[in-house]
Amino acid sequence: MGDITKRLNMEKNSNGYYKKSVLQRILSFILIVVIVFGGLSLSKYLIKTKKVAKRKKPKKIFVNVEVTKGEKVDTNYIIKGFGRIYPAKEVSIVPEVSGKVVYVNQNLIEGGFIKKGETLIKIDDTDYKIRLNKELANLNSLKEDLILEKSKRNRALKELNSAKDFIKDIDNESLYVLKREPYIKKIEENIKIAEENIKQAKLDLERTVIKAPFNCYVLKKYIDVGGYVNSGVKIADIIDADMVYVRGNITKADLKYLDINKNINAVVYNDGEKIDAKLFKLEKALDEKGLLLKVILKIDSFNPNIFLYDYVTFDLIGKELKGIVRLPERVVREDEFVWIVKDNKLHLKKIKILFEDENYVYTYDIDENSQIIVTNLSSVVEGLPVKVINRVD
Template sequence: MKLNRTNMIVTVLSVGSIFAALAYTASQLPPAPNQKAPGAQAAAKPVEKTVPAALLPQVGVVVVTGQAYQAEVIGFGEAKPRFELTLSAEVSGKVVEINRQFESGQVIKKGTVLGKINDISYQQALTQAQTDVAQAELDLLEEQREGEQAKAEWLRSGLSGEPASPLVLRTPQLAQAKAALDNAKQALKKAQQDLAYTQITAPFDALIVSRDVQPGSYVQTGTQLGALYSVAEVEVSVPLSEQQWQNLPAFDNATLAKSPWKVSIQSSDGLTQWPGYIERVEQHLTQTSRQRSLIVVVDNPLEQPIDLYPGTFVKTVIAGQAIDNLWQLPSSAISQQGDIWFVDHNGLLAKSAAKVAFEKAGFVYVSPIVIEHTNEPHSMQIVKRPLSNFKVGTKVLAKVEV
């Protein structure tokens, strides 16, 4: 057993000596003609690897150029009546009659009598006022006659100059009688008006929104009787951003009064449309949105093929002015971060913040991207559907889509 172990050790040492001799001999030989000297690989220029086009990721693009497009401004607002009236009692008394049309949902004409208040005391007041006018007229006539008599007596007295007091010719008494007559006439007008107010009438063509009294109710002056909306027209206040105002012509109220600007009004689901027009523009910014609004009007909203009810939330579509040098892109070309991705002339992905002018019919219209210190062509390849994992500088294969 001891002998075998000694033989094994001698064998291993012999093999090691042979490999050491071979390594030394190889180091002394000159390098082969095609072999580079040690360290030459680090100094050589690395070989650039070219990825075959078939292996590049494909992106769908649209080719765009700057053109002129007519702007379209979209706004939203609530349809409101021009007049919203809380109908109040002008006189006190018991409600003795209510018109059947004085109910919510009814449309009434101007001057329609909606109800009556007990008018006996007001008829009596009118009669008394008429009596007072007649008495004041009589008092004036008597004072005028007495004044003429006083003047005649002064002339017969032979005194010269003016009387020492205006009372001699009864001048103050005549002025007082005239004033009393004027006051009596005004009291008569007041009595006539109060009697007229016992009839509750509609001040304009109106939609009854609510009725707040019943037959037998006792009302005081100022008691709320109901609520009315005018039906001749509704208004939509549309707040716009500064960019949207720039896409519209320079409106002013004097011009709009002569030639209103037509507007298409749509329901929130887009299934119903109503014709409207811009009647005026506001000259102040609202405190909530810090935006300026224009007022769109729809005439006879309850006489349209499909009624436009007050309180309806609507979308307004306003044709603006033509704007030069815009790109027309599908709405999907704008990323969630508001960027436009494009493929440059080297086939690399790049992006830029989108400057949206307006949107229309599924397209978005943006200002062209300005790339400094390059000779980019007038047309650009815009990625139609950018992905969230896109990285700037990625080599891609652009595929033009319609």
């Protein structure tokens, strides 16, 4: 017993640490083996006794969508174009008489509006009144001379009648002079000239007052009070305030939708504002590429918000189309596709858009009863399972 106890006691080695005996090493090995086999047995038992989970069939996932329908309508084809605004009339005001400017309309400034018939400027008319009075006096003098000559002719005729035997030997030319005919004829010619001079003098006097030929806006003025104007030299540039043109282009393909034998209405868009117009002229010449036709639209009223030479878009109202389907613009994807629902699946439908307006597109390529997806989806594939949760009018 003492020997065993001694063997179990650990001896210290040369470094001062205890050293395991042979028996201690055997017991440690046996303990490790027992732990390993025990763990394996426990694992095997747990595997045999665990419950196996039943595999369930995965649920089918649907994407929720809202849908709408198209509407079959009869409507006019809309031709879209672009153009630029030009004045219908642009006129330079040129005086026909010369003189000092004594009056200028206060609205004769750049951008000013002047009504038809209002005075633009007045030229000093003193000299023109004097000339007219002289011509009138000259005419009165000639008329008095004519009366006098006719009186002389009457006396001469009486004298000639009393001397019939004497005038037999007088030639016709001398007789013509004796009757005062050359003098009367000359005065009558001078009277006609004087009357024409009076007409011209009156006309020149009227021309000292220059009036607006139509309702107008002033582009430029070149004179002021106190200045001198010469006949034939322009004093202002004006434009028609009642009408402007839009010169623009449409595509050659759109021409078949225009009924050029009828009055064609149009709408011009300028910074969001709609302005009524009419087709004034359609030129039959294409551009250099052979794609565009030139058109001229007429706007009858000069809108204050219109700026000359500004760029605008416009719609021409074309022929009527029967039974075309109208769709909200938002349902069109990539400019040529709509997503429709059929048998709870999404399908890509390619359509040809004939034309569009502010909110809708128009096509013959889809049935009016098709369920068209309104919902925006991040990714779309043909045949994607979908579920309609709402119908939008």
